Amino acid sequence: MRTLDLVNTQRELIPVTARGEATRQKLLTAAEVEIGGNGFHTASVSSITGRADVGQGTFYLYFHSKEEIFLSLVKDIGRRLRKHMAMAIEGAENRMVAERRGLEAFFEFAQAHPGLYRIVQESQFVDETVFRNYYERLATGYAADLADAGTRGELSPGDPVARAWSIMGIGHFIGMRWCLWRGERPGPALVDAVMDFISHGIAPRDAGLPASFER
Numbered sequence: 001m002r003t004l005d006l007v008n009t010q011r012e013l014i015p016v017t018a019r020g021e022a023t024r025q026k027l028l029t030a031a032e033v034e035i036g037g038n039g040f041h042t043a044s045v046s047s048i049t050g051r052a053d054v055g056q057g058t059f060y061l062y063f064h065s066k067e068e069i070f071l072s073l074v075k076d077i078g079r080r081l082r083k084h085m086a087m088a089i090e091g092a093e094n095r096m097v098a099e100r101r102g103l104e105a106f107f108e109f110a111q112a113h114p115g116l117y118r119i120v121q122e123s124q125f126v127d128e129t130v131f132r133n134y135y136e137r138l139a140t141g142y143a144a145d146l147a148d149a150g151t152r153g154e155l156s157p158g159d160p161v162a163r164a165w166s167i168m169g170i171g172h173f174i175g176m177r178w179c180l181w182r183g184e185r186p187g188p189a190l191v192d193a194v195m196d197f198i199s200h201g202i203a204p205r206d207a208g209l210p211a212s213f214e215r
Helices: 018-038 045-052 056-062 066-089 095-112 116-123 128-151 160-180 188-200
Strands: 006-008 013-015
Touching (some): 018 045, 018 056, 045 066, 066 128, 095 128, 095 188, 128 160
């Protein structure tokens, strides 16, 4: 093992040099394309290394197995998605502007990473903890941002956790229908419709809530 490039921990091999990290990322990129396109069970170490143009011996310097690179990929995609959305909303003048930018950033990411849905969904059958953590880390940070916006008076009173999971669900299924199934990013008119729903809900706006929804 190239000890100058890697640190061997109990759970994974961690690159400590730019060269080592570049190789690891090359393998993760190949795994994203291979597993995202063909599925976890069809993909193999040899198909991943072939796509990455890296020898199988090199693969095992960075990952112990196909399962490990797959779970590392799920975590890596989650980190990149959170970073992409955080950068998109940075500097937004209020929370509703941030909501729109975040939604658009998710659609942009989903279109650029067509294997996203398959990779994340298949992870629940390989390691349910990693699958749950993918969504829970998204929701935890999101709920905290909504709570902060509420204290600034930028949102109406409401449960930030329930709101975070609800809006994530909206983005998830809109992205699935358009970005995944149609291969296109939702246009401004569709984003307007989603933002109208997020902003106002579906209850009549001049008559209050129906009696069945009142507490």
